[in-house]
Amino acid sequence: xxxxxxxxxxxxxxxxxxxxxxxxxxxxxxxxxxxxxxxxxxxxxxxxxxxxxxxxxxxxxxxxxxxxxxxxxxxxxxxxxxxxxxxxxxxxxxxxxxxxxxxxxxxxxxxxxxxxxxxxxxxxxxxxxxxxxxxxxxxxxxxxxxxxxxxxxxxxxxxxxxxxxxxxxxxxxxxxxxxxxxxxxxxxxxxxxxxxxxxxxxxxxxxxxxxxxxxxxxxxx
Numbered sequence: 001x002x003x004x005x006x007x008x009x010x011x012x013x014x015x016x017x018x019x020x021x022x023x024x025x026x027x028x029x030x031x032x033x034x035x036x037x038x039x040x041x042x043x044x045x046x047x048x049x050x051x052x053x054x055x056x057x058x059x060x061x062x063x064x065x066x067x068x069x070x071x072x073x074x075x076x077x078x079x080x081x082x083x084x085x086x087x088x089x090x091x092x093x094x095x096x097x098x099x100x101x102x103x104x105x106x107x108x109x110x111x112x113x114x115x116x117x118x119x120x121x122x123x124x125x126x127x128x129x130x131x132x133x134x135x136x137x138x139x140x141x142x143x144x145x146x147x148x149x150x151x152x153x154x155x156x157x158x159x160x161x162x163x164x165x166x167x168x169x170x171x172x173x174x175x176x177x178x179x180x181x182x183x184x185x186x187x188x189x190x191x192x193x194x195x196x197x198x199x200x201x202x203x204x205x206x207x208x209x210x211x212x213x214x215x216x217x218x219x220x221x
Contacts, residue, residue, distance in 0.1 A: 028196060029128040035193045036122055039186060043115050044070065046182050050107045053166040053176075057107040069108065073115055078124045080116035085109055090117040091216035094149060098156050098164050106165055114149065117142050120219050121190060138219040139194035143187050148214045150183040 051058050051066050058064055061084075073080070084104060085093055093113030096102045102109070121142040123134060153167050163169060167179040 031196060032134060032193060033127045035189050036127065039118050039189055042182055042186055043111060043118065047111045049179065050110065050165060054107050057105045060105050073111065080112045082112060085112060090120060091145060091218050094216055098152055117145060117219060134197040136194040136198040139190050139197060141217050141219050143190035143194065145216050146183055146186045146190065148216055150180065151214045
């Protein structure tokens with residue numbers, strides 16, 4: 001019997017790029033894996049775009065360049081915790097972007113906060129297997145926070161009226177809507193995965209209430 005199972009697994013592995021490890025995955029696990037990969041790709045793309053529009057942020061750290069920043073994010077598994085940000089993570093790190101007292105790299109604070117929050121939403125899993133499960137509440141909350149982040153980047157201003165980070169607007173003109181599309185894709189991914197996770201558990205899920213004033217909400221543990 002074991003020989004037959006092994007033969008079946010090897011047959012699948014040779015057909016259509018199917019991997020043996022996928023035998024230990026449900027359909028939802030496979031979908032979640034795709035969502036995780038796509039969210040990380042979008043955060044990487046956002047990082048590159050932000051540094052291109054805000055090169056002064058990268059220059060705050062002598063010797064730092066874009067590739068080093070990207071490697072910092074990729075090589076750190078699980079929680080994203082950096083001494084450079086005083087150990088602040090997720091929504092606390094996002095708050096640094098709009099903190100007038102913060103003198104560090106605001107782009108780095110944003111992508112560390114955003115990337116860490118999305119990892120939290122997926123239970124810090126790089127991929128899921130049969131005995132893993134996703135909780136819909138952190139996914140809904142992360143979708144809300146991405147929406148708040150996009151809103152704050154548009155609306156919150158420095159004392160001189162300039163944006164904390166240049167995104168869609170430059171010198172008072174809306175000239176680049178690709179940022180809005182990226183944030184929109186992240187929001188949709190998180191909301192869709194939250195609904196899938198909720199349906200899988202066959203239970204009612206309470207969405208995050210979008211409060212007036214738009215504040216970041218820490219993800220449930």
